[in-house]
Amino acid sequence: MKKIISLTLALMLLLGILAVPAVADEAQPRKSGRLSYLAMTDEEEQSLKISIRRPLRKLLTLRGVLEMEERKGPSTPTKHYDSLNALLMALQSGEVDDLILPYYTAKYLCSTNDGIRISSGYHPEKATGIAEWALSLISDGYSFMLKEDNTALKDAFDAQLTAMKEDGTLQKLINEHILKVSEGSEPVAVSFEQFEGDPIKVGVSGDLPPMDYVSPDGSFAGFNTAVLAEIGKRMQKNIELVQVENVGRALALSEGVVDVVFWTRAQSESLTALLKSGEGPEDVMAKTNDKLSEEEQAIFDEIKNPDPETMVKWTSRDMPEGTIVTQPYFTDYGVVVTLK
Numbered sequence: 001m002k003k004i005i006s007l008t009l010a011l012m013l014l015l016g017i018l019a020v021p022a023v024a025d026e027a028q029p030r031k032s033g034r035l036s037y038l039a040m041t042d043e044e045e046q047s048l049k050i051s052i053r054r055p056l057r058k059l060l061t062l063r064g065v066l067e068m069e070e071r072k073g074p075s076t077p078t079k080h081y082d083s084l085n086a087l088l089m090a091l092q093s094g095e096v097d098d099l100i101l102p103y104y105t106a107k108y109l110c111s112t113n114d115g116i117r118i119s120s121g122y123h124p125e126k127a128t129g130i131a132e133w134a135l136s137l138i139s140d141g142y143s144f145m146l147k148e149d150n151t152a153l154k155d156a157f158d159a160q161l162t163a164m165k166e167d168g169t170l171q172k173l174i175n176e177h178i179l180k181v182s183e184g185s186e187p188v189a190v191s192f193e194q195f196e197g198d199p200i201k202v203g204v205s206g207d208l209p210p211m212d213y214v215s216p217d218g219s220f221a222g223f224n225t226a227v228l229a230e231i232g233k234r235m236q237k238n239i240e241l242v243q244v245e246n247v248g249r250a251l252a253l254s255e256g257v258v259d260v261v262f263w264t265r266a267q268s269e270s271l272t273a274l275l276k277s278g279e280g281p282e283d284v285m286a287k288t289n290d291k292l293s294e295e296e297q298a299i300f301d302e303i304k305n306p307d308p309e310t311m312v313k314w315t316s317r318d319m320p321e322g323t324i325v326t327q328p329y330f331t332d333y334g335v336v337v338t339l340k
Contacts, residue, residue, distance in 0.1 A: 029076045033087050033096035034334070035207070036080040037265070038250050040317040046077040048314055055302045056134040062296055063131040067121030068336070071098075082247040084207045091116070091339060102140060102332040104182040108210045110337070111184035120336040129290030130300070133281050136270035137314075141328030142211065144202075145264040147253060148324045153200070153260070157326045160231045169230060170329060177223035178330070181210035187222040189215065190229045192239055199238035202228055203258035207246040211330070212263055214243055224262045227329065250320045265318040268331040 037045065060066045079096055081087040088109075090096045098119065101109070106118050127135040146154050164170040181187050187210050204224055206214030213222030220241045232239035244252040249261045267275070274284070281300070284290070292300060319325060 029074055030071055030098075031076050031079060031096045032098050032100055032336075033079045033081055033090050034100040035084065035087060036082050036247055037317045038247070039320045040313070042077055042080060044313060045080075045317075048310070049078065051310070052303060052314065053138050055299050056138050059134050059296055059299050060127070060131055062293070062299075063126060065123050065127045065131050065135060067123075069119045071336075083245070084209075088116075091337070097338070099337040100334045101337050102208065102211075103335045104178050104210065104332055105208055106335050106337050107182035108184075111182065115340055116337055117340050118335050119338045122333060122335050124333070129288040130281055130285050130292065130296075132270065133274065133284045135333065136268045136274060139268040139271070139331050139333045140265040141268035141272065142263045142330045142332070143266050143325035143328050145249070145253065145261040145319065145323050145325050146259065148322050150259065151324070154324055154326055156235060157231060157260070160234045161327055161329050163234070164227075164230060165329070170227070173223060173226045173230065174330060177226050178210055181222070187213045187215065188226075189219050189221040190225040192229050193233050195232075195236050195238050197238065199240035200232070200260060201240045201242050201258040202260045202262055203242050203244040203249055203252045204262050205244055205246040205249060208263060218243075223330075228262070250323070253323065254320075264323075264325050266325050266328060267315040269328045270331065271315075272328055 040048075057066060057068070061068055078100065079090070081090060087099055087101075091099050092115075099106075103118075103122050110116055110118055124135065144154075144157055146157075161170070164173075177188065204212050204214070204220065206212055206220075209222060211223045213220075213224070215221050220243075225241070228239045228241070242252070242258050244258065244261075249264075252258045253261050279287070285292070
């Protein structure tokens with residue numbers, strides 16, 4: 001029986017009816033996917049990836065902040081997807097080989113899905129000196145986005161975020177709604193206190209759990225809900241949440257459907273502080289008495305301090321024209337997620 005099967009297979013191969021599976025080629029291009037930016041083209045993202053992100057990741061790997069698995073083959077320009085579901089489906093179907101997701105979103109998804117894993121180690125506690133500068137430059141800071149003429153509401157939000165940082169409230173919300181949930185707990189719905197007057201309408205997509213989360217029954221839960229409930233309570237204002245599509249956030253804001261959008265990826269909290277201080281990488285190294293190895297110096301020579309135009313493009317990658325953002329209130333870094 002085995003001989004008959006073997007002869008049949010041989011005949012099918014000879015006639016071209018059955019294709020021979022291709023041997024994996026180490027040079028096969030690698031395809032990565034990530035969520036779309038609101039104000040950056042694929043070409044601009046690829047340029048910044050080569051000029052900023054890639055060399056800084058090499059530096060962070062040498063410092064032990066990142067542990068990158070060997071990824072064979074050249075990488076292709078990152079493919080962008082308009083929703084988290086589309087991104088996950090692309091990974092499952094083989095349309096992309098891996099995903100770039102915020103670390104805590106990746107942790108949450110992996111804790112609820114046995115079929116995926118994080119394939120890059122991330123140790124922010126090791127980021128000191130020039131490594132802290134490098135990590136701050138390529139991390140995502142999350143802010144609220146508003147129209148550029150709505151400075152009064154931006155200032156009001158900033159004041160509450162500052163107070164929440166100073167009195168420890170923001171860190172408590174991070175611990176409960178991000179750190180704890182990313183380990184596998186279910187996002188918790190949060191109730192809003194009611195006040196007199198018109199509400200502040202905030203657009204949320206539910207597309208970045210556990211930060212931005214809408215439960216299957218349509219109720220709003222998670223970190224953003226908790227932060228906004230606290231802001232509303234402190235401002236004595238009603239907060240009305242409006243679910244919008246990820247890529248529709250900017251349109252909902254510009255057309256007045258919402259007053260505020262959660263979330264917007266801009267500069268990280270530590271980068272904001274560095275830019276305010278006016279310190280460059282050389283200043284950071286001098287202050288921390290940091291020294292570069294020859295290999296690190298070679299990487300550092302590739303980038304030096306990015307020019308102002310590049311920095312503006314990078315820090316406004318999720319900010320369409322005519323918008324402003326609050327101070328960042330949480331920072332995360334993109335890690336690699338693959339199928340198991």
